Amino acid sequence: MSEKKPYEEIAPRLRGLRDACGFSVEDMAGRTGASAEEVSRFESGASEIPVSYLFKAAQACGVDTTVLISGGDAHLKAYTLIRMGEGLAVDRRKDYTYKSLAYRFTGRKMEPFIVTVPPKPEDGLTFSHHPGQEFIHMLEGRLEIHIGKTSVILQAGDSLYFDSNFPHALRGLDDKPAVFLDVII
Known part of the structure; x- marks a missing residue:
């Protein structure tokens, strides 16, 4: 049994968030600058999902990107401190290793x-x-x-x-x- 790729775990959260906001695939495409085909591909888990798309989808729905990446919710509003070696591992691409440095801060820009x-x-x-x-x-x-x-x-x-x-x-x-x-x- 093969392990799920990170974007395959994020895909249903993306689809669920779009549905919860009452947006069609075309609505989400218009709000994020992606094509409707890309939105469908990201939501099906068929391809890697750019962080910039996650950020724009979260903004369009008024939630924190952390909700999409980890399934959890960011809580800090004044500041967040990430010590050396900490950070949320975001394995969204097989080529590179990403660690989010602001995943606990809500309302990131x-x-x-x-x-x-x-x-x-x-x-x-x-x-x-x-x-x-x-x-x-x-x-x-x-x-x-x-x-x-x-x-x-x-x-x-x-x-x-x-x-x-x-x-x-x-x-x-x-x-x-x-x-x-x-x-x-």
Whole structure:
């Protein structure tokens, strides 16, 4: 028996939330900037779900993204403190490791993560795109990011802000993982 992928566990929560809000698939598409086909695919568990989509779906329904990611509810409103090594593991992609740094804060306007990207050959890149913008600040290692037809290499201390509607792919370099702060809006 194979284990469910994280997005397969999130999919029924997405569908249930949309139903609870009384939105059709087309309504949710219009509120999130996704196509109706993408909304259906995300809700069926047929494909990975971009964090930016989860964020916009939660906003459209007036709930916290934590509800969709973990099934639990965020409770803190004034601040939340996440100590080193803590954070909610969000295994939404097989390529990267994500840890949410604000999962306990309700009413977030952004989604900050610590992301670890393993090294891989250039022909192993997986491109994705999603509505919104991203800010990356490198903490460890070296990262190659492809945005459209451009390639940029970042190292510890470097930052990059980009429009995540453009297809993008990441890989660690030098046979080491790259670790960075990723803020998705």
